[in-house]
Amino acid sequence: MPWLEYDDHGTIRRINLAGDRETFIGRDRQCTICLDGVPQVSRRHCVVYFNTNLNAYALADMHSTNGTKLNGTRLGQKDVTLADGDQILVGAQVFTFRGTTEQPDVKLLDPLNMDPLSYTPVIPSLAPGMQKNYTNDLAPGTPVDGMVVSALLSACDESVHYLLTEHDSERRKTMKIFKTPQSDPMVRREFTRIIGGCLRTELPKSLLPYTDCGIRGGEYCFYTTDFMEAPSLATMISARAPLEEQKTLALIYTIVEILDDANRKEIFHGNLKPSKILYAQKNSRLIGYGLADWLRKHTKSNFRQRPEWYASPEFNSGEELSWKSDMYSLGIIFFQMLTGVLPFRAATEQELARMHAEDPLPFIKDRNENVKVTSVTEGVIRRMTMKNPKNRFASWNEVMFQLKKANSQLEEKEKQSS
Numbered sequence: 001m002p003w004l005e006y007d008d009h010g011t012i013r014r015i016n017l018a019g020d021r022e023t024f025i026g027r028d029r030q031c032t033i034c035l036d037g038v039p040q041v042s043r044r045h046c047v048v049y050f051n052t053n054l055n056a057y058a059l060a061d062m063h064s065t066n067g068t069k070l071n072g073t074r075l076g077q078k079d080v081t082l083a084d085g086d087q088i089l090v091g092a093q094v095f096t097f098r099g100t101t102e103q104p105d106v107k108l109l110d111p112l113n114m115d116p117l118s119y120t121p122v123i124p125s126l127a128p129g130m131q132k133n134y135t136n137d138l139a140p141g142t143p144v145d146g147m148v149v150s151a152l153l154s155a156c157d158e159s160v161h162y163l164l165t166e167h168d169s170e171r172r173k174t175m176k177i178f179k180t181p182q183s184d185p186m187v188r189r190e191f192t193r194i195i196g197g198c199l200r201t202e203l204p205k206s207l208l209p210y211t212d213c214g215i216r217g218g219e220y221c222f223y224t225t226d227f228m229e230a231p232s233l234a235t236m237i238s239a240r241a242p243l244e245e246q247k248t249l250a251l252i253y254t255i256v257e258i259l260d261d262a263n264r265k266e267i268f269h270g271n272l273k274p275s276k277i278l279y280a281q282k283n284s285r286l287i288g289y290g291l292a293d294w295l296r297k298h299t300k301s302n303f304r305q306r307p308e309w310y311a312s313p314e315f316n317s318g319e320e321l322s323w324k325s326d327m328y329s330l331g332i333i334f335f336q337m338l339t340g341v342l343p344f345r346a347a348t349e350q351e352l353a354r355m356h357a358e359d360p361l362p363f364i365k366d367r368n369e370n371v372k373v374t375s376v377t378e379g380v381i382r383r384m385t386m387k388n389p390k391n392r393f394a395s396w397n398e399v400m401f402q403l404k405k406a407n408s409q410l411e412e413k414e415k416q417s418s
Helices: 185-200 233-240 245-264 292-298 313-317 323-339 349-358 375-384 396-417
Strands: 003-008 011-016 023-026 046-051 056-061 068-070 087-090 093-098 147-155 159-166 172-178 210-216 220-226
Touching: 023 087, 046 087, 056 068, 147 172, 185 210, 185 220, 185 292, 233 323, 245 323, 245 396, 313 323, 313 349, 323 375, 323 396, 375 396
Parallel strands: none
Antiparallel strands: 003 011, 003 093, 023 046, 046 056, 068 087, 087 093, 147 159, 159 172, 172 220, 210 220
16 A cells, blocks of 8 residues: 655654545645644645546645645646655655555456455544544444444544444444534434434335434434445545446446435435445445435534535535435536546635535546547536536436436447447
């Protein structure tokens, strides 16, 4: 696994890099590497990430005030590929990139032909400062309602996600605990009411059902689900994007079917992102649905969230959410799958929210000149991501119709060229 290493007051620290996440360096405590107190460092100074177009890790300056230097040369506006031993200067701090640049640390998966049972979840290490303001950690082996904690699946400022295993069987569950302490009993009751409503409803098979919910330590809300041994769409995107247009159309179509099933039960996600879609050869599932509004109201003010790369304009503005919010987010995911990059990137959450609300969506060719798509596909994405929800498609059926139309156009072109 590639990593960054640096001297922290005499201690050599190592930060592992992963192909499915961006590693930010800056003064902001939300950054993976926080350089609070280091002179000449901007709030979000630079980012290291796996560039699917270059098939290598890359470095990008985030419009910092004093710039970022690579091997003594100040970066321009273009992202630069990293090689083993490269030195990155941020303010007065030097970081050394170590490891291969040829492959990210994610398992390559054929998105349309894979065995879900061959997938092993990645157990990440925690970044510095990740557990601040949270005192309800569960160590491996801790008993929880007749099961034991067997692994930490993921952790961020908002929540921590554990894998639970039953003592005398192979049954496994996941438990997600939200780190914001909820002292108000009304807020806790609202959380259990939302999850409880889903528990009492006969859900479509495309939604991974909640199995329990409650409060740990008197004020930390949690829910559990059965463990599904399949990668998230985020893993697939980081390993495979940019994807061919026809494969992307097929994948998006299956996700639209999931969202349409949920909408028929008056359920939507609200803040859809690739990590909330578990992709399998059969029976892909949507997770974490129904909680977006509660999380927006009751966790945003207590923790600085990670950038909302896929959030709709109405999510960021605090307006009412609906199934059309999922349509916008899926449009952003659609764009990323085709190009390998996100349409919007900003140095701050506020600027990113402004771009989603005001800036026109870039054309596919403007983000990746090597990608060409049919006019129908480009039109579908632009309609899905209209700023005003009223201007998006009126139903998921309309989206499916247009996806079929784009696929037919591709098949016709293939016939003409053969």
